[in-house]
Amino acid sequence: MAINADTRQAEHLESGRAAAYDLPDASGHFGPYGGLFVPETLMHPLEELRLAYERCKADPDFQAEMDADLRDYVGRPSPLYHAERWSRELGGAQIYLKREDLNHTGAHKVNNTIGQALLAKRMGKTRIIAETGAGQHGVASATVAARLGLECVVYMGEVDVARQEANVYRMRLLGARVVPVTSGSRTLKDALNEAMRDWVTNIDDTFYIIGTVAGPHPYPMMVRDFQTVIGREARAQMLERTGRLPDALVACVGGGSNAIGLFHPFIADTDVAIYGVEAGGAGIETGHHAAPLCAGRPGVLHGNRTYLMEDDNGQIIETHSISAGLDYPGVGPEHAWLKDSGRAQYVSITDDEALAAFHHLTRTEGIIPALESSHALAYAHKLAPTLRPDQSILVNLSGRGDKDMHTVARHDGLVL
């Protein structure tokens, strides 16, 4: 479903919508957040990237190519599924799932890699690099690189390489070189550092595909734009199916790309409540979590100012989550802004609650969700009974759980 500029314009004219929201500003800021905090070597390349992106955004050929890829290669539009049995059991709001798990490669990540890889090709770059945590973004990058015949190198923390073996193998099958990162905490943040180091060294021929709405401007804006296909489709699907907008949106937040992709087209719909769900790990009170919006404070990391998990000396601290894709100490700057402005609320779900939701959806609806998405499901599980049956909750089912079989089995005392 390619929603063109005209329908988007028409949506803005609907009643009940607040004034148009137009962030980031020209220098990449969402209020005090975002911006461009990178070494000088990257400043001009980032400006070139911004200009190239703006050209493509305004180019109907680029948009048409992307829409065709999203339709024929990714399988969009992704379905909207009414989880009737689960909703009935909870006895509250009707729960609708946006089925990003049905995309090619199994998660929302590919919406973004399709866009960035086409941009890389237009810019004449021959080599793609990416960072990955759960491996979903790495797989989605390796996939588009294979398809476009581009060299691909994926940086992945050594800890994540061990807990996401299946995805490491998938990336290798797709022809990517997976480089285990052994510095720092050996997880996603360190993979991002290493990818930045590669980029600064190979700036002439290399395109860095960042996997979430983090990094320096224009990445948080560009990745968001590529992911808003989720929210644009879901908004139209909800209107068509139920004749009204949902009462609440729920999505998990790692870096925040699947969440902003769902939220953004609803920001002006002030009657729609927005909930971003962070990884509560062993519980916020234990300090072992990955919930910077719930329990962190602002700082500067990876090219932007945002909420971070950090100590009193400004050192970034280690995060803990059962799901590798949420195990990140920062969060996209637009979420920091949405939090401060009060437009969105950010909550947390523990490892145990996420696991329970994982099993629950699997048994009730026959859908095995990713552990990341299970955080959103667990929050919907809490929220639904507080609403009436004629109300609805739209949950972003950001990915499928195939990659998490080993983690869940280990938790249940099994070795696969």
Place this chain on the structure above:
Amino acid sequence: MSRIAQRFEQLKAQGRTALIPFVTAGDPGPATTVPLMHAMVEAGADIIELGVPFSDPMADGPVIQRATERALAQGVRLADVLEIVRAFRERDNETPVVLMGYLNPIEIMGYTAFAERANAAGVDGALIVDLPPEEGHELVTTLKAQGLDLVYLLAPTSTEDRIRRIGTVASGFVYYVSVKGVTGAANLDTADVAEHLARIRATVDLPVGVGFGIRDAETAARVAEVADAVIVGSAIVGRIEALVETPERIPETVGAFLAELRAAIDSVR
């Protein structure tokens, strides 16, 4: 006039090129750094760059990353680095000290608190790797109020426009990153450096230091032909790493290396 500006004036009058060693503060332990700084001055260092450990050093290569990890493991934080400078100043009130690091520790301390405490400790300037001029306005102003210089980087990818803009906000000196890459990169091309420096000098009215990729007397001498300052980091930090088991030997060993560099640099003028 700031201590940095004074130092460059003196050097210019003597027709000499500055030698600026970089070491990570508190590597391999906090007790090593002050004696090391004095030894470096004795061996011919004109300005000292002191790295402030940060958990996510995204512009550094493996050698400085490991130094950072060693210092962090010893509990060395921004406040401790300021204490190291204060202790250094007990015996040396002449040699400028520039802190080099990432923005976040300064954000958390607060710009004003940092500027005041740094000035009180005897720091002369700061070089914040992830703070381009676009985002640096507030910090520059705060540092200037305390008489501190904010040293900016220039890179092979800097356009004419950016060079001009940075020239107007930088103070002390500008630091030309000689290669596209992280600290410790090996592919320094002196002809290319000379060409870029000519471009920079055409618009920037400050001394120009060159760093990244200078690893021995020979590369130091070649860079000294075109630069106002030769900045050496990973080659020194690598020598420190080799001596982590016998830290008492670090000042002497690094001093001997700097003396070699000093002689090579002085031989070209």
